[in-house]
Structures are given as structure tokens and as C-alpha cells.
Amino acid sequence: MRAPNYPLACALAEAGWNNSETARRINTLAKQRGHCGVAVDRSRVSRWIRHGEKPRAPVPELLTDLLTRQLRRPITPDHLGIGPSRNVLIVLEPREHHALATNAAAVNMPVEHYAQALLRLALTNTTAPRS
Structure with a gap:
């Protein structure tokens, strides 16, 4: 299990969206843009936040577009902790x-x-x- 995704939780709280509202907005924008395979629900959004799961494309782009519009500032997947993973191994004594x-x-x-x-x-x- 990964750690909770606090940046995403904070951004959604700032936008005033609960998990159901977030899912609804993502699904609506996905449909408008022709992404017929996107079907996000509140439990999926909850897993992104509580368990640090990362949504599959095109959801990160959709979500950042929605939040950029709502919060009136540029938001990227990396800001939300849902960007591509870049692991680094550091060996410590x-x-x-x-x-x-x-x-x-x-x-x-x-x-x-x-x-x-x-x-x-x-x-x-x-x-x-x-x-």
C-alpha cells in the first residue's frame, strides 16, 4: 500500500469537490473529449487519495484540466502526485x-x-x- 496522496486531497478540498463530484466532473469531461473508456466513481477517487493509487491516462490530464479551470492557476499531474513515477534507489549505510x-x-x-x-x-x- 502506498501513502495517502495529500496534494490531491488538498486540491480537491480547495476546489470544494467531494469524491462523487470529482468523479462526475472527470466522466463528463472525458465524454466531451471522446474518451469512451473512462468510468470513474467515488470509490476510485477515494483510492487515489487514501491509498496513493495513480489514475490511468487520460484521467490525470482530465483532472488537471478541471482543477486548473476551477482553481484559476496551472495544475499539473506532478502537483497532484499523480504524474508518472520516477523512482530513485539510494543506498544508505x-x-x-x-x-x-x-x-x-x-x-x-x-x-x-x-x-x-x-x-x-x-x-x-x-x-x-x-x-
Whole structure:
């Protein structure tokens, strides 16, 4: 089981949509665009949020288009945690893993999420324009 998808949950809450409303909107837009194989229901949306499942194409595109319109700002599948997976394997020494796990527990985060946050912070700090 994957971790909950908090970015998606927050975006849907900001839009004011529950799982049923989200599913209805996706299905309507899919039909308008000629995607006859799309049939999303509230339980599927719930699994995306609660279990971190990722919807299959074309749903990520449909959902981001809907939320971009509703929230009046650009939304991408990556913003919602439903973009394509890009796994990276990092081998840690036992003491490094222990330190990572200890710090993650201190901030009440799963180790994987804590490691992702650290990596994103490091990448942001190294790719930012320097004065």
C-alpha cells in the first residue's frame, strides 16, 4: 500500500469537490473529449487519495484540466502526485538510515516522504539562481 496522496486531497478540498463530484466532473469531461473508456466513481477517487493509487491516462490530464479551470492557476499531474513515477534507489549505510528514520519519526512522517522532502529541498537549493 502506498501513502495517502495529500496534494490531491488538498486540491480537491480547495476546489470544494467531494469524491462523487470529482468523479462526475472527470466522466463528463472525458465524454466531451471522446474518451469512451473512462468510468470513474467515488470509490476510485477515494483510492487515489487514501491509498496513493495513480489514475490511468487520460484521467490525470482530465483532472488537471478541471482543477486548473476551477482553481484559476496551472495544475499539473506532478502537483497532484499523480504524474508518472520516477523512482530513485539510494543506498544508505545503516547509521545513515537510522538517522533518516529517527528524523522522520520526529516530524511524524513516513521515511519515504521525509527522504523525498529532503531531496526536493536540496535540489531546490542547488537549482535556484544565485546572486
